[in-house]
Amino acid sequence: MSLIAPPAAPAAEQAPPRRRRRRGGWAPWLLIAPTLVVLVAAMGYPIVWQAMTSLRKYGLRQQFNPDLAPEWVGLSNYAHVLTDPGFLSVLARSILFCVLGAFITVAIGFALAVLMRRVARTVRLILQVALLLAWAMPIAAAMTVWVWLLDWRHGVLNHVLTKLGFDAEGHNWLASPVSFFIVALVIVVWASVPFVAISLYAGLSQVPDEVLEAAEMDGATGWQRVRHITLPLVRPVLSIVLLLQIVWDLRVFTQIKFLQDAGGVASSTDLLGTYIYRIGVGSSDFGSAAAVSVVMLVLTVLLSFGYVRSIMAQEDKA
Amino acid sequence: MSTAQLSRRGGGHGRRIAGVIWGAVGIVIALAWVFPVYWMVDSSFLPTATLQKSTPTWFPLGGTLENFSHVLADGSFLRALGISLAATLLTVVVAIVFAFFAALAVSRFRFRGRRSFILAMLLVQMLPAEGMFIAQFKLMTAWHLTNNVLGLTLLYAAAVIPFTLWMLRGFVAGVPVELEEAAMVDGLSRTQAFLRITFPLLAPGLVASAVYAFLQAWNEFTIALVVMQDNDLRTLPLWLRGLVQASATRDTDWGLVMAGSTLVAVPVILFFMLVQSRMSSGLVGGAVKG
Numbered sequence: 001m002s003l004i005a006p007p008a009a010p011a012a013e014q015a016p017p018r019r020r021r022r023r024g025g026w027a028p029w030l031l032i033a034p035t036l037v038v039l040v041a042a043m044g045y046p047i048v049w050q051a052m053t054s055l056r057k058y059g060l061r062q063q064f065n066p067d068l069a070p071e072w073v074g075l076s077n078y079a080h081v082l083t084d085p086g087f088l089s090v091l092a093r094s095i096l097f098c099v100l101g102a103f104i105t106v107a108i109g110f111a112l113a114v115l116m117r118r119v120a121r122t123v124r125l126i127l128q129v130a131l132l133l134a135w136a137m138p139i140a141a142a143m144t145v146w147v148w149l150l151d152w153r154h155g156v157l158n159h160v161l162t163k164l165g166f167d168a169e170g171h172n173w174l175a176s177p178v179s180f181f182i183v184a185l186v187i188v189v190w191a192s193v194p195f196v197a198i199s200l201y202a203g204l205s206q207v208p209d210e211v212l213e214a215a216e217m218d219g220a221t222g223w224q225r226v227r228h229i230t231l232p233l234v235r236p237v238l239s240i241v242l243l244l245q246i247v248w249d250l251r252v253f254t255q256i257k258f259l260q261d262a263g264g265v266a267s268s269t270d271l272l273g274t275y276i277y278r279i280g281v282g283s284s285d286f287g288s289a290a291a292v293s294v295v296m297l298v299l300t301v302l303l304s305f306g307y308v309r310s311i312m313a314q315e316d317k318a
Numbered sequence: 319m320s321t322a323q324l325s326r327r328g329g330g331h332g333r334r335i336a337g338v339i340w341g342a343v344g345i346v347i348a349l350a351w352v353f354p355v356y357w358m359v360d361s362s363f364l365p366t367a368t369l370q371k372s373t374p375t376w377f378p379l380g381g382t383l384e385n386f387s388h389v390l391a392d393g394s395f396l397r398a399l400g401i402s403l404a405a406t407l408l409t410v411v412v413a414i415v416f417a418f419f420a421a422l423a424v425s426r427f428r429f430r431g432r433r434s435f436i437l438a439m440l441l442v443q444m445l446p447a448e449g450m451f452i453a454q455f456k457l458m459t460a461w462h463l464t465n466n467v468l469g470l471t472l473l474y475a476a477a478v479i480p481f482t483l484w485m486l487r488g489f490v491a492g493v494p495v496e497l498e499e500a501a502m503v504d505g506l507s508r509t510q511a512f513l514r515i516t517f518p519l520l521a522p523g524l525v526a527s528a529v530y531a532f533l534q535a536w537n538e539f540t541i542a543l544v545v546m547q548d549n550d551l552r553t554l555p556l557w558l559r560g561l562v563q564a565s566a567t568r569d570t571d572w573g574l575v576m577a578g579s580t581l582v583a584v585p586v587i588l589f590f591m592l593v594q595s596r597m598s599s600g601l602v603g604g605a606v607k608g
Contacts, residue, residue: 027427028424028427028432031422031423034419034420035417035419035420035479035483038412038475039442039476039479039480041472042454042457046453046454046456049453049456050453053453115340115344115347118337119337120341123348126345126348127344127347130352132591133355136590137354137586137587138555139537139539140537140539140559140579141558141579144561144562145354147562148358148572148576149354153569154371156374193351247444247446250446251446251449253448254540254555257539257543257559258559258562261562262562272448273446273448276449276452277451277543277544280452281452286456290453293448293450296446296448300449301445303444304441304444307440308437308441312440315433315436316433
């Protein structure tokens with residue numbers, strides 16, 4: 001846990017002080033103090049509480065009876081949670097969901113970025129505005145619209161599918177977990193593609209036109225140019241965007257919550273976030289909820305490690 | 319040489335056709351992406367009776383503002399707007415001031431623990447609220463800050479400070495120390511040099527990070543769901559969810575719900591479009607370039 005606890009202990013400073021930068025005595029500490037206070041209060045304390053509670057038996061009885069101190073139970077919450085088939089399927093679903101979501105998002109985002117490079121200016125502008133509109137949509141508003149689009153009685157989706165000859169009339173997309181997650185995946189991808197496409201487009205602008213033209217002269221096809229020139233050049237950006245996307249898709253909550261409200265069966269459509277919410281806020285089983293939260297945080301830190309390390313490497317070079 | 323020219327000229331016609339095809343693909347994709355936004359606005363102008371017809375109404379011709387007046391009627395929207403504004407503006411102020419101080423420390427000083435501080439910020443920035451909200455809920459309960467805008471602000475500030483700090487750090491580092499030093503050679507004190515030279519150059523950075531913090535807090539759903547359980551103290555996203563839930567028992571009044579969504583979304587969209595170039599370069603700068 002010390003990894004994600006706020007930075008109380010200063011590590012040994014190994015980089016030699018640069019000429020331009022001042023040591024400044026107390027000044028820098030005074031400047032970071034407000035940030036540290038807020039982060040320790042709002043995140044440090046909860047993380048410590050969580051780590052401790054995950055080692056205790058803390059349910060409804062302890063909640064309402066202050067005399068009944070939560071008893072230390074060692075790792076039994078973890079043992080309980082990690083052998084619970086319900087939790088394991090939530091975990092497996094979440095991992096599958098975030099990996100699929102991230103790869104699809106980055107693939108589509110990359111394709112759109114390449115497309116934006118290819119098309120005429122007006123088309124590019126239209127695409128950019130459309131992506132920005134979707135990006136700017138507040139998530140709650142976006143979810144109400146998606147639920148309306150998917151509405152089994154009057155929704156547009158079923159209407160169009162029926163018109164196209166599919167047997168979709170009155171079909172409830174949220175009833176079966178598989179189609180529930182496909183819907184959730186579509187919505188998450190829809191919402192995250194704009195950031196990826198626009199970032200990658202900015203990255204692509206750094207690929208010089210001359211290089212691509214030279215390759216074309218030498219007879220490289222469109223796909224070959226993408227594969228052998230563009231892709232390697234934007235690789236650093238691509239991998240960071242992919243990593244961020246995996247971490248962000250692991251925490252997906254609002255989308256699932258709204259879809260569950262709209263008719264998904266909660267127990268078979270939970271991902272990590274809604275699962276923690278259900279056992280913590282819903283059932284007041286704080287011990288297990290804390291254990292699952294710790295698992296989620298550790299998973300996030302492990303996943304983020306590559307991203308953080310690559311940024312720290314640049315930082316040390318600077 | 320001549321074959322290369324030949325193949326280029328031969329490809330010219332095909333290229334133009336390919337260009338048209340790709341252009342068409344681009345337009346179709348753009349329409350697909352924007353459709354949910356369009357559909358929200360379209361439906362918000364249509365009476366529910368029209369929305370429940372078996373064929374969708376693609377354009378809001380002969381639309382009405384009735385949904386909007388209904389949704390505004392009970393005052394709950396304005397109340398939620400007030401709560402959202404209070405929490406968001408407080409968050410922006412706290413986050414920008416605190417993160418700006420910290421950004422100065424990190425980019426202008428080299429102090430013991432600087433590297434660990436940066437590392438911690440990067441890690442904290444990645445931590446999901448969903449992995450902490452149970453503990454934050456207990457904390458807020460213990461401090462009597464549930465159903466309290468200040469409690470929400472504290473959690474929001476903590477959530478946005480790391481990235482805001484990261485964005486601002488890039489902007490501060492972009493202003494060369496030499497500028498300040500030159501001003502000091504010309505007789506300004508360090509504080510004066512900072513206020514007169516560096517600070518004005520940082521204005522775009524401050525605006526960009528303020529917008530980031532604003533949008534994050536304004537659109538936040540998860541933490542608000544846990545902390546603001548009193549129906550009279552809902553933020554806009556919670557109010558919107560309430561709107562869907564309230565009518566879900568009957569046949570949902572989609573016109574009304576879409577009017578609510580439009581009210582919540584359109585100001586944010588306009589705001590976002592107004593500052594988007596700064597916003598996206600800031601996001602990319604922070605997330606990608608470091």
